[in-house]
Amino acid sequence: xxxxxxxxxxxxxxxxxxxxITFVLLVLVLNTVIYTENLGTRSSDVGGDDAVAYExxxxxxxxxxxxxxxxxxxxxxxxxxxxxEWVRWSQRHTLxxxxxxxxxxxxxxxxxxxxxxxxxxxxxxDADGEGGGEEGWTLATDVEHTPQFRIWELPxxxxxxxxxxxxxxxxxxxxxxxxxxxxxxxxxxxxxxADGNPIVIAKTNSGNRCEVESSSSxxxxxxxxxxxxxxxxxxxxxxxxxxxxxxENADNIEGQYDLLVDVDVxxxxxxxxxxxxxxxxxxxxxxxxxxAGVTYENDRLTYESTVDVSPEGRRD
Amino acid sequence: xxxxxxxxxxxxxxxxxxxxxxxxxxxxxxxxxxxDGQQDRAIESGLTVQGERLxxxxxxxxxxxxxxxxxxxxVRIDLPAHVGGEGYRIGIxxxxxxNDIIELTSGGIELSVDFIVERALEAERLNGGxxxxxxxxxxxxxxxxND
Numbered sequence: 001x002x003x004x005x006x007x008x009x010x011x012x013x014x015x016x017x018x019x020x021i022t023f024v025l026l027v028l029v030l031n032t033v034i035y036t037e038n039l040g041t042r043s044s045d046v047g048g049d050d051a052v053a054y055e056x057x058x059x060x061x062x063x064x065x066x067x068x069x070x071x072x073x074x075x076x077x078x079x080x081x082x083x084x085e086w087v088r089w090s091q092r093h094t095l096x097x098x099x100x101x102x103x104x105x106x107x108x109x110x111x112x113x114x115x116x117x118x119x120x121x122x123x124x125x126d127a128d129g130e131g132g133g134e135e136g137w138t139l140a141t142d143v144e145h146t147p148q149f150r151i152w153e154l155p156x157x158x159x160x161x162x163x164x165x166x167x168x169x170x171x172x173x174x175x176x177x178x179x180x181x182x183x184x185x186x187x188x189x190x191x192x193x194a195d196g197n198p199i200v201i202a203k204t205n206s207g208n209r210c211e212v213e214s215s216s217s218x219x220x221x222x223x224x225x226x227x228x229x230x231x232x233x234x235x236x237x238x239x240x241x242x243x244x245x246x247x248e249n250a251d252n253i254e255g256q257y258d259l260l261v262d263v264d265v266x267x268x269x270x271x272x273x274x275x276x277x278x279x280x281x282x283x284x285x286x287x288x289x290x291x292a293g294v295t296y297e298n299d300r301l302t303y304e305s306t307v308d309v310s311p312e313g314r315r316d
Numbered sequence: 317x318x319x320x321x322x323x324x325x326x327x328x329x330x331x332x333x334x335x336x337x338x339x340x341x342x343x344x345x346x347x348x349x350x351x352d353g354q355q356d357r358a359i360e361s362g363l364t365v366q367g368e369r370l371x372x373x374x375x376x377x378x379x380x381x382x383x384x385x386x387x388x389x390x391v392r393i394d395l396p397a398h399v400g401g402e403g404y405r406i407g408i409x410x411x412x413x414x415n416d417i418i419e420l421t422s423g424g425i426e427l428s429v430d431f432i433v434e435r436a437l438e439a440e441r442l443n444g445g446x447x448x449x450x451x452x453x454x455x456x457x458x459x460x461x462n463d
Contacts, residue, residue, distance in 0.1 A: 011333070015340045022347035029354045032362065032400045039396075040365040044372040046391050048380050055385070294385075303380060304388040314385070 050099065051296040051303035054090070058103045059307050059314050061086050062292050066311040067147050067260055069114045069286035079287045080105050100297040105290050112288025113265045115139055117257045119280040120153045124173065124250040124257065126272035127281060132251030136176070137272040140265045144241035145288070147311065149259040151175075151188065152218040154200055173253035175221065176246040177235045184238040186221065188253060202226045208233050221259075257281075262288040262310075355400050356425060362399035363420040366444075367429030369393060370406065370418055373449055377458055378433035381451040389451040392463075397444040406447075408439035408460055433458065 061083075068079040087103045094101045117124060123132065131137025172189040184205060191201045191211065200217040203209040210229035219226045224234035245261070265271045265283055275282045289310050296303040307314055373391045380389045397403070404422035411417050416437065417428040435451065439460035446463040 011336050011340065015343065018340070018344050018347065022351060025351045026354060029351065029358050029400065032355075032358045035396075036358065036362040036365050036399075039369070040361075044369055046373060046376055048376045051380065052383060055383070300392050302388065302390040303386065305383070305385040306387050307385040 046301045047099070047296075047298045048301065048303075050298075051301060054094070054099075054101055054296050055294045055303075055305055055307065057090070058086075058292060058294050059309055062103070062105065062290050062309045063311055063313045065287075066290060066309065067112055067262070067286055067288045069112070069260060069284065075285050075287050079290070083290075083292075100295070102293075102295040104293040106293070111264050112260065112262050112286035113140070114258070114260045114284045114286045115265065115274070115281060116284070117281040120155060120256055121254060122280055124247055124253050124255075124281075126250075127275040127279070128273055131247060131272060132249060133171070134248055136174075136246050136248035136250060138270055139245045139247065139259070139272060140261045140263055141244045141268055141270050142242040143245060143261045143263055145262040145311070146222060146245070147260050147262075149221040149257075150218060151221070151255060151257045154188070154190075154214055154217050154253070154255040171249045171252055173250065174248040176248055177239050177243050178246070179239040179241065179243040182239050184233075184235040185248075186219075186232070186235075188219065200226065202232060204233055206233055206238075260286055260288075359400035359402055359404075359422050359425050360427060362396075363404060363422060363425065363427055364429065366395050366399065366404075367406070367418045367420050367427070370395070370447065371429050371431035374408075374431055374433055374437075374458065374460070377449045377451050378435050381435055381453075381458065386451070387453040391449045393447050393449070395442075395444040395447055399444075404444065406442040408437060408442075 065079065065082055068082070069075050070078050083103060083105050087101070090101055090103075123129075125131045126137045172187045174185045174187050176183060176185045178184070186205075187201075187203045189201055191199050193199050193211070198214060199211050200214050200219075201209060201211050202219055208231050210226035210231050212227040212229055217227055219232075221232075221235060224230065224232040226232060245259070266274070272281075277284055289308060292307045292309050294303075294305050294307060370393060373393050377389050377391050380386055395406075399422060402422045404420055407419040407421075409417060409419060411428070416431055416433060418431065419426065419428050436457040437460065438457050440462070442460065442462050448459075448461055448463050450459045450461075451457070452459070
């Protein structure tokens, strides 16, 4: 009888164990479900928006720097340094959020030319002194954009009256900008006001004209202004790229000019010869287009892109 | 008469034992199927969540790769090694109608998650762990593999 009493309650013990194990298993399953729910409600955003936003900011910044040129410096190097400075700033900002960002600019493919003539006592002829007369000479061909084109320091009041040539009524100096279908030109010559004082007259082929004193005779062909006079129609209203920029009767004007075009003028033999950067007219390189390599990285995402950038922004 | 004494107690004891055993077996079977059922449901919802996460990242890579200038896009995702205590396999394939699907299998459970990408896909069969989704401009395809 003693043995029997020791075995009593075994069944209940087994039942209790089974129920306990069942509860433990249920808890484990419930734990899995909670973990799954947790994963399911977590944000699945890997930072794609931030990567695209950073790329856009970088492209906007590079585009804002373009066209880039410095009077007497290597434009490519200076441009790359400017971009690098912005990158350092952006890195400081984004590293707070443990993202790695970088922008590099490729040194090739920075096509653009600044054409300058800064010798006020020299005619606007080419480097060989040719290009006077009706046939003129071509400064640049296949140009799509000319963000800057100014002519100034016209020596009307020069005591030696050097601008007798400038005052002739025939063979007036002309800037001719022509595309396949249309032509725009601007004549610049000397005239007299009612009191007989010398003035600068600028007239386009549409008949618009400006007459100003020589002291304020900076002519901006892009904005369509001569000093304070805004009557000149900008050439961009008449011609579309690609166009050719020519001078006619270049021996009948003296002064200075400075223009920036989006092509490498030295590459094309049709363009007039230019001097080395010490003697006018000369060319220097300018950064007109840039290729920006953008990198954005966080713990889950790596994004790398190469964007061609022009002054207007992304070029695709 | 003496031979029949205490028969009622023995019978009663045997009956109690039998009924208790039957009840316990029922409880055991019921609890087992309850746990099994709950585990299957947990695995199903777990697989769905992992499938949706993978699909979201695949579509993110696809979208980023089509921004026009992207050359290299890589997204890393950490998937659990087990779902509901079971290992699982992931296949990226097409259904009968040509739609992209992610097929997830674990034991006898099999389910699929739809997704839409425009780039071509190159995917191996995956287990849990770190999965890398990579787009390269040179190949023009999105590659999915286990790290």
